[in-house]
Amino acid sequence: MIRFENVSVTYDGAAEPAVRGVDLEVPEGELVLLVGPSGVGKSTVLGAVSGLVPHFTGGTLRGRVTVAGRDTRTHKPRELADVVGTVGQDPLAHFVTDTVEDELAYGMESLGLAPEVMRRRVEETLDLLGLAALRDRPIATLSGGQRQRVAIGSVLTPHPKVLVLDEPTSALDPAAAEEVLAVLQRLVHDLGTTVLLAEHRLERVVQYADRVALLPSPGAAPVLGTPAEVMALSPVFPPVVDLGRLAGWSPLPLTVRDARRRAGELRERLAGREPAPGGPPHAPVEAPAPRPRVPVRRFLRRRGPAVAEAGGPAAEVRGLGVRRDRVRALHGVDLTVAAGETIALMGRNGAGKSTLLGTLVGLVEPSAGEVRVGGAVPRRTPPRELVRRVGLVPQEPRDLLYADTVAAECAAADHDAAAPAGTCRALVSELLPGVTDATHPRDLSEGQRLALALAVVLTARPPLLLLDEPTRGLDYAAKARLVALLRSLAAEGHAIVLATHDVELAAELAHRVVLLAEGEVIADGATAEVVVSSPSFAPQVTKILAPRPWLTVAQVREALR
Amino acid sequence: MPGEPAARGAEGGLHPGAWWLWALCLGTAATRTTNPLLLGLLLTVTGYVVASHRTSSPWSRSYAVFLRLGLAVLVLRLAFAVVLGSPIPGTHTLLTLPEVPLPHWAQGIRLGGRVTAEGVLFALYDGLRLAALLVCVGAANALANPARLLKSLPGALYEAGVAVVVALTFAPHLIADARRLRAARRLRGRPDRGLRGLLQVALPVLEGALERSVALAAAMDARGYGRTADVPAPVRRTTAALTLGGLLGVCAGTYGLLTAEGGTYGLPVLLAGAAAALAGLWLGGRRSPRTRYRPDTWGPRALLVAGSGAAVAVAMTLAASADPAALHPGVVPLVAPALPLWPAAAVLLGLLPAFLVPAGSAGPAAHPLDTAKEQPS
Numbered sequence: 001m002i003r004f005e006n007v008s009v010t011y012d013g014a015a016e017p018a019v020r021g022v023d024l025e026v027p028e029g030e031l032v033l034l035v036g037p038s039g040v041g042k043s044t045v046l047g048a049v050s051g052l053v054p055h056f057t058g059g060t061l062r063g064r065v066t067v068a069g070r071d072t073r074t075h076k077p078r079e080l081a082d083v084v085g086t087v088g089q090d091p092l093a094h095f096v097t098d099t100v101e102d103e104l105a106y107g108m109e110s111l112g113l114a115p116e117v118m119r120r121r122v123e124e125t126l127d128l129l130g131l132a133a134l135r136d137r138p139i140a141t142l143s144g145g146q147r148q149r150v151a152i153g154s155v156l157t158p159h160p161k162v163l164v165l166d167e168p169t170s171a172l173d174p175a176a177a178e179e180v181l182a183v184l185q186r187l188v189h190d191l192g193t194t195v196l197l198a199e200h201r202l203e204r205v206v207q208y209a210d211r212v213a214l215l216p217s218p219g220a221a222p223v224l225g226t227p228a229e230v231m232a233l234s235p236v237f238p239p240v241v242d243l244g245r246l247a248g249w250s251p252l253p254l255t256v257r258d259a260r261r262r263a264g265e266l267r268e269r270l271a272g273r274e275p276a277p278g279g280p281p282h283a284p285v286e287a288p289a290p291r292p293r294v295p296v297r298r299f300l301r302r303r304g305p306a307v308a309e310a311g312g313p314a315a316e317v318r319g320l321g322v323r324r325d326r327v328r329a330l331h332g333v334d335l336t337v338a339a340g341e342t343i344a345l346m347g348r349n350g351a352g353k354s355t356l357l358g359t360l361v362g363l364v365e366p367s368a369g370e371v372r373v374g375g376a377v378p379r380r381t382p383p384r385e386l387v388r389r390v391g392l393v394p395q396e397p398r399d400l401l402y403a404d405t406v407a408a409e410c411a412a413a414d415h416d417a418a419a420p421a422g423t424c425r426a427l428v429s430e431l432l433p434g435v436t437d438a439t440h441p442r443d444l445s446e447g448q449r450l451a452l453a454l455a456v457v458l459t460a461r462p463p464l465l466l467l468d469e470p471t472r473g474l475d476y477a478a479k480a481r482l483v484a485l486l487r488s489l490a491a492e493g494h495a496i497v498l499a500t501h502d503v504e505l506a507a508e509l510a511h512r513v514v515l516l517a518e519g520e521v522i523a524d525g526a527t528a529e530v531v532v533s534s535p536s537f538a539p540q541v542t543k544i545l546a547p548r549p550w551l552t553v554a555q556v557r558e559a560l561r
Numbered sequence: 562m563p564g565e566p567a568a569r570g571a572e573g574g575l576h577p578g579a580w581w582l583w584a585l586c587l588g589t590a591a592t593r594t595t596n597p598l599l600l601g602l603l604l605t606v607t608g609y610v611v612a613s614h615r616t617s618s619p620w621s622r623s624y625a626v627f628l629r630l631g632l633a634v635l636v637l638r639l640a641f642a643v644v645l646g647s648p649i650p651g652t653h654t655l656l657t658l659p660e661v662p663l664p665h666w667a668q669g670i671r672l673g674g675r676v677t678a679e680g681v682l683f684a685l686y687d688g689l690r691l692a693a694l695l696v697c698v699g700a701a702n703a704l705a706n707p708a709r710l711l712k713s714l715p716g717a718l719y720e721a722g723v724a725v726v727v728a729l730t731f732a733p734h735l736i737a738d739a740r741r742l743r744a745a746r747r748l749r750g751r752p753d754r755g756l757r758g759l760l761q762v763a764l765p766v767l768e769g770a771l772e773r774s775v776a777l778a779a780a781m782d783a784r785g786y787g788r789t790a791d792v793p794a795p796v797r798r799t800t801a802a803l804t805l806g807g808l809l810g811v812c813a814g815t816y817g818l819l820t821a822e823g824g825t826y827g828l829p830v831l832l833a834g835a836a837a838a839l840a841g842l843w844l845g846g847r848r849s850p851r852t853r854y855r856p857d858t859w860g861p862r863a864l865l866v867a868g869s870g871a872a873v874a875v876a877m878t879l880a881a882s883a884d885p886a887a888l889h890p891g892v893v894p895l896v897a898p899a900l901p902l903w904p905a906a907a908v909l910l911g912l913l914p915a916f917l918v919p920a921g922s923a924g925p926a927a928h929p930l931d932t933a934k935e936q937p938s
Contacts, residue, residue, distance in 0.1 A: 052779050052782070052783055055782075056779045056782060077779075077782045077783045078782050078783070078784075078786060078787050081784055081788065082785070084783070085784075088779075088780065090776065093773055093776035093777055094777075094780040095780075096723070096726075096727070096781055096784070096786075097708070097726075098708060102854070105854030106784065107784045107785055109851055109854050110784060110785030110786055110851060111785050111788065111850070112788075112790075112851055114852065115852060115853065115855070118852070118855075119854070119855065122854070154784070155784065158785070361747065362747065363744050363748075382752075383746070383747045383749075383751055383752055383753060384750045384751075386747070387748070398769075399741060399742055400748060400749060401765075402761065402762070402764075412749075413749070416749050416750040417750060442768075456749070457748070
């Protein structure tokens with residue numbers, strides 16, 4: 001159905017080809033997963049299928065790409081629209097009309113299908129994707145999972161033979177991701193659609209794939225095989241595969257179910273041992289308890305948080321309520337963040353996680369209750385003062401970056417934070433070795449941009465660090481670097497609150513997990529307790545080794561040593 | 562529900578053109594009178610219809626926006642009348658502002674001085690008329706999505722129509738971006754208020770908007786926007802000739818109508834040109850293979866809604882020529898305006914849509930709360 005023949009793509013102005021020597025054939029009706037670290041050209045390969053590369057992006061494509069027998073060199077994207085449906089990373093950038101029903105019909109209108117056919121297919125698609133109740137809704141009012149489903153539906157209605165998806169579940173909470181993947185599964189099984197998708201969160205998708213295409217490094221030829229074969233040699237792999245490699249299982253398990261069936265022996269070996277305390281190696285500092293001071297203190301003075309808080313918690317939230325457009329965004333939220341503690345805020349899309357972070361930095365005005373950060377009320381503290389108490393890395397790190405070079409960004413950050421010149425640049429060199437002064441922030445990869453924004457925020461050395469959805473678009477290596485960095489920050493005494501959908505990240509980092517639903521706190525406790533008791537928020541290792549509270553592969557590895 | 566136009570939720574199942582015609586006719590009626598009682602009645606009519614029929618969609622908030630705009634126009638008109646004086650000779654002095662002496666070359670302009678009740682009242686009537694017109698446009702916006710109206714364009718203009726629709730949705734995105742980035746300045750320790758803050762985010766906002774447009778263009782291309790059907794060369798040439806010739810004819814005809822000696826050929830050339838251009842458009846539509854999904858149809862209801870608006874406009878125009886005094890109450894001497902009975906009854910005809918069209922149409926209006934709740938965090 002899709003055939004790549006010795007394809008290489010070189011973008012204009014680039015010295016090296018973005019992908020090279022791609023020979024790939026995807027047969028009809030298969031779900032093929034494209035994996036690989038960031039920057040190996042996954043999006044380029046996907047774009048070449050729909051013809052957007054090179055017709056839209058520019059650059060030179062050598063070799064031949066054919067889709068359903070049509071050569072993309074002679075067919076423009078619009079002429080492939082009836083055989084290929086493409087959904088990009090950001091569904092919002094994909095929508096042309098403003099209501100769900102019109103959006104589903106748009107592609108068919110362009111292709112000139114008969115009105116009766118359009119009507120029938122819209123109704124079918126509404127049912128297939130469970131969108132019937134939303135048909136008249138303006139797209140702007142939908143949640144993330146709903147938007148992703150509408151985006152998929154909008155390319156499904158013309159009945160394409162091939163569906164191309166770039167990170168369809170990265171921005172979604174676990175339940176919404178399941179929903180989207182169930183839909184894809186149904187398309188492959190019921191309609192025989194060929195699906196090619198790229199995804200960083202392998203733990204969510206690898207078990208659905210018929211085959212996996214691995215791009216191991218930039219410019220390297222892809223490796224195609226069954227999921228188990230490819231996972232055995234892939235540099236990126238989900239925790240279940242990591243655990244399988246550790247225990248020496250062969251063939252590697254890809255699903256929690258497979259792993260559980262083989263885990264009896266591993267459970268026995270782990271029987272007498274206790275998991276090391278969750279999250280960072282350094283134990284959390286309980287708020288009311290007297291803290292071990294002396295060594296940490298010295299460390300703090302050298303590098304740690306700027307405002308040396310006199311024993312109080314890093315942040316305190318009491319009875320917080322926020323209303324927006326007469327809708328309750330948060331209600332009766334109580335939260336205490338102690339110094340050196342890492343908290344993961346979880347909950348479905350729209351549960352109020354970002355709003356809670358917003359109130360902590362004074363972006364959102366509380367309508368009830370009290371918020372104190374390092375003793376100050378964020379909303380009434382001047383921004384210059386506030387950056388030394390709390391720093392937030394927003395969902396889109398780009399929002400924080402204004403300058404056109406890394407050097408200028410760093411100079412501005414030093415100035416904003418009244419820090420000695422060079423502070424920010426030193427942090428950037430530490431986080432992003434090899435990034436030159438003249439680089440434009442826009443040219444950085446997703447992970448690098450996150451690191452730059454983090455460096456900018458850390459320049460003021462805030463005792464409380466907030467991160468909103470930090471692992472969106474990060475591969476496992478970038479995520480591991482982030483985890484290591486956040487752990488060392490926590491060890492230095494920074495309190496960290498992260499809002500995330502990534503259960504594996506929460507399991508690795510957080511001392512405490514706070515679950516939000518409909519703007520209320522529904523669970524607040526040690527990571528192991530909260531995630532073990534919740535099926536949708538449990539990491540894979542916990543599911544495999546339940547009922548014992550093991551959270552990460554690292555813990556298991558440590559215990560077996 | 563075959564044959565039941567109300568099935569199409571968001572706009573109450575009515576052709577958006579019907580709402581626009583209704584609102585524009587009421588606006589026309591508003592320009593025929595300065596009687597504040599009639600204008601007030603007209604505003605009440607639009608307000609009632611909007612209140613009973615608007616949906617929870619984002620564009621339905623435009624009524625309130627236009628209402629505020631109208632108020633601003635009114636206030637501005639009054640301020641000008643007070644500061645710059647009024648050509649209306651008046652005897653009832655309300656107050657006397659200090660007059661700024663102006664050089665003699667600025668004769669005829671006055672700054673400050675006497676403010677008369679007559680002048681203020683005249684400005685009030687005049688401003689109210691303009692405000693009523695604006696509010697009528699706002700009502701049209703609130704009742705019918707402008708994007709859906711553009712969908713009713715002929716096929717050849719469809720692509721241009723989509724460009725306009727995309728541009729229309731661009732502005733709200735731009736505002737949301739600017740707001741978000743301005744708020745993000747706070748995270749960098751810079752003040753998030755003030756003009757400087759706004760200027761500094763201007764470049765990133767524009768960059769972001771540009772990027773989004775490029776992404777949207779790619780998505781639209783991949784979804785078949787701009788696909789063309791094969792049209793035989795003669796048809797293509799005929800289309801070009803008809804369109805160009807028609808437009809030339811329209812220009813020549815208009816010129817003829819406006820110059821003294823062209824009175825004889827002006828009108829026929831204009832009409833022929835317009836006909837040729839329309840034929841060109843129709844032929845051009847064959848190049849685009851597009852079809853329409855559930856196009857809005859003109860039902861009897863749409864006809865009645867548009868008709869009720871037209872009736873108000875016609876009645877008001879007739880009344881304005883039959884009894885100008887009632888529709889334009891005098892300010893010199895000062896008299897209290899009276900409500901002319903027949904024109905007032907005619908304005909009430911504009912309420913017809915409120916009873917004709919099923920209110921609170923099935924769609925989004927039913928659950929405004931959970932609409933807002935599911936906004937992304």
